[in-house]
Amino acid sequence: MTTTSAKCTGSKIAIVTGGSRGIGRDTVLRLAARGVNSIFTYNANQAEADKVRALAIEAGAKAIALQLSVERVATFDAFVMRVREALDSWGVKRFDYLVNNAGTSSGASFEAGTEAELDAQFAVHFKAPFLLTQKLLPLISDGGRIVNISSGLARFTFPGRAIYGPMKAAVEALTRYMALELGPRRITVNVVAPGAVATDFSGGMVRDNPQVHKAVADHTALGRVGLPTDVGPVIAALLSDEFGWVNAQRIEVAGGIQI
Template identity: 45%
Template sequence: MRQSKIALVTGGSRGLGRDMAINISKKSIDVIITYKTNKELAEEVVREIEKNGQKAKAFQLDTNNIKEFGDFFNRIASYLTNEYGSPNFDFLINNAGTGINQLITETSESQFDEMLNIHFKGVYFLTQKGVSYMNNKGGIINISSGLTRFSFPGFSAYACMKGAIEVFTRYLAKELGHRKITSNVIAPGAIATDFGGGMNRDDQEKRQNIVNITALGKVGEVEDIGGVVAFLCTEDARWINGQRIEVSGGMLL
């Protein structure tokens, strides 16, 4: 009989996804991560998880290519069946994504479509396929953004897709409730990663502006997010459902 539950984290090779995957493993949960191109970074995360005493596996996936999803889950199911005797997993963390900083008047249709496919359509249909492989009493965690609550010029396309994800999450909570699968949103504030060109990490003027509008007076780090996602994968979080949890240090209160 399988001892550990299993979480699938998309975009788990770097940044927020990496920290989520490692923190989830600290909750005695095995982890599957996806990566788009950098297999070496993904394997480093696998080794970190194994140091925590949990099993881990990395799979290549481009969440912009929805036609790949069927084959992806076939590969996942084959691995899980061989390793655990069942094709099912427990938690789905939809984290993979890219950023764009472009004013509405300058956003091209191709840029808009990329945001749509990665952040909304991709998440929608990856989840649609994934739920049939999920065990009852599991959980779905979607990653949104503080930018759905407050507005900064240049992020309209990205933020619109994240707003759609927040609505989608509430519907998931309603439609999967009979299976006791919870669905929640984590909405990070400004985090110092390479996301969106690394502005929150490298642009000192922007960093100071973030400090000035954040109650805790600092720019967020990846370590501020992963533990919250890991908590939602535990039994202690079983009664949290259909919620948007902003993890921003109190930005623009």
């Protein structure tokens, strides 16, 4: 863990899972540009996490990178302790925003899907945001914000996404229940559903495969694939005070794909 000792009293603090790459990375940097400090997680690539941290600091925010493999629920208690230590190092006890972004891809069809892949996708995409948010609830400020990440594939279908898409649909249902039950604490919970985004997700399929890239662009009203820089600003905006009356909503950020 890399940290600083300066206090950040008065500044908002976000936790972003999967913040070292793709949409999570852009979210951390968009928040930094708004003066929001971040504790973000990475799975394995500490070098990339260090780059994101440096960019956030360059933008004028504070940032701490913590390793977390979200499928390993047994490590969540230790992670929460590290979050407490990070907050203490900044002279505060609570954080304000949580973005459940970390995820992995699945290219399984219904016919070929296995129990092992079902279990793996469930662990990352549903079990992790459910249980990690539970563990972090005592540290989230009343009046805070939570954004979960879904996918356009929860609304439309694409070959080879028979496990991934339904798991994201479950996240959308979970979001509504979280919003209802956390309402007494004035914590809003919304879900952002990106369309196909050109990142290294799913082996860089959308970014690097010309056929997939063209097919996505051809089926998108705005005529191109999405970029992390299309999605990060929306997540950052949803966490702001201006969106405080938006709650339990699904916001698809996809340029009008499959409409």
